[in-house]
Amino acid sequence: MAKLRGNAVVAQSGGPTAVINASACGVIQEALKHEEIENVYGAQNGIVGILNGDLFDVRKENPAVVEGLKYTPGAALGSVRYKVKTREDYERIFEALKKHNIRYFFYNGGNDSMDTADKVNKLAVEKGYEMRCIGVPKTVDNDLPFTDHCPGYASAAKYLATTVAESWIDQRDLPSTKILIVEAMGRHAGWLAAAGALAKRADDDGPHLVYLPEVVFDTNQFVKDVQNIYKAVDRVLIVVSEGIHTADGTLLGESGARDAFGHAQLGGCAQVLKDILDKEVGAKSRYIIPASAQRAAAHVASLTDINEAWLVGKKAVEYAVEGISGVMVTLEREPGNGYRITTGKANLSEVANVEKKVPLEWINAEGNNVTADFINYARPLLEGEPPLRYEGGIPVFSRLAKHFIVK
The missing domain is CATH 3.40.50.450 (Rossmann fold)
Structure with missing residues (x-):
């Protein structure tokens, strides 16, 4: 030729x-x-x-x-x-x-x-x-199909997992902070939020709960999940994807604005969840939104x-x-x-x-964490x-x- x-x-x-x-x-x-x-x-x-x-x-x-x-x-x-x-x-x-x-x-x-x-x-x-x-x-977001993973995902995942690990130590050693919410990028696919689970090394380490947009988010069950962990270890670290949504499709973090591609602009579901927990649990809570730092942490x-x-x-x-x-x-x-x-x-x-989502079999039956299969998939990438x-x-x-x- x-x-x-x-x-x-x-x-x-x-x-x-x-x-x-x-x-x-x-x-x-x-x-x-x-x-x-x-x-x-x-x-x-x-x-x-x-x-x-x-x-x-x-x-x-x-x-x-x-x-x-x-x-x-x-x-x-x-x-x-x-x-x-x-x-x-x-x-x-x-x-x-x-x-x-x-x-x-x-x-x-x-x-x-x-x-x-x-x-x-x-x-x-x-x-x-x-x-x-x-x-x-x-x-x-790691959501391109036909590829095992996408360049860019592993570094963002490593940054998020590192942030979660460091934040957990900060939270664990400061008696006044009881609940911490970390909001990760991810509109429809929860790959990045799932990576927060890589920070966990001991049974009582955070994150204790991880919520992805692949499964419906139930606010009442969320409150119960948090209360159960809080009673058990006196601290709760939660990682959530910005794209979590209720059964009717409502995005908890939707601002109402749209980007150049017509996608809903997200960011702020951590504030919504904090407000819910402040009312229902009554423990001091904070949240972190790494936002674009997740993709820039060379x-x-x-x-x-x-x-x-x-x-x-x-x-x-x-x-x-x-x-x-x-x-x-x-x-x-x-x-x-x-x-x-x-x-x-x-x-x-x-x-x-076409968007590739986290396989449902990599999410636990309760819908509030990932399984060992995800951990085994993601860890070598970091x-x-x-x-x-x-x-x-x-x-x-x-x-x-x-x-x-x-x-």
Whole structure:
């Protein structure tokens, strides 16, 4: 098969993770090795940068800075929350890619981003324009299907579990604080809240209760659960997903606002639960909402996560130069003893807008904690610590120079 010559662009979309830049690093470093890829561009702020022609020349970046992206949080290329809605929008994207002779399109994001990459790929096929479109998975929510887990999840999970462990020690040793609620990200899938359970090492350690959106939240039962733990150990640490909901579908933390994709904006169910417990239990309670800190904590990132995020970026380029298009790179756990991962691929059309939830069999019968199966699944993902460089006691992170091309 003849090599496809042309330019490549890598773009990031959606909420950043502690390792999203490791994937960009993998794409960039691998793309620069292939002579058929003539220029490698980064898109400023995702698909909007492509539409506006805000592309910068990655070849002009300092290789050491690019290498440092592995350990840098945020979205170094610039991310965006922009819903591509109409055929006209996709036509504009296609024309922008064609204008710059983009033959390799790498889109690093979650569910909605995979949908965008899928539609761009299909339009290129329809137009007879040879281009390789590859999805590079990213999300702290761990809700992309067809992959054992998603880059970004493990580091956020490690941060949350660490926060829970440290908060429990603080709570345990301070007599006045009886109930603590930790609210984790997770709209429909409770993977991140479930990770709070990884902090538990002794029977009486927190968290004592974990509530996920995969099961209906019963307020009355919640109060009973808390009262039972409180009587037994005189302290209660609770982890809840921001997406917990009652039987009628009402989200406890819904603010009424919507984001760019039409999703309900969440955050605040911990306050609702605190108010309930203050009334029903009467013990002093507090809550913690780590919010975006969960996805930005590169200082406590999982080295396993970093390496796998870099790997899926690298593999995306390898697939593309082999002539593969219209797929998302996946991580596949090999069976047997020990933790081993290989890469695979899934069709973008099957990934787009599909959410993978925590299996119900990984949630206990009472609906207030996870089982050993989840612990066994998640624990290997958190292994390893990043080799960060420090100045003045603070980690040093990479920042791209971004030499923009002439529009």
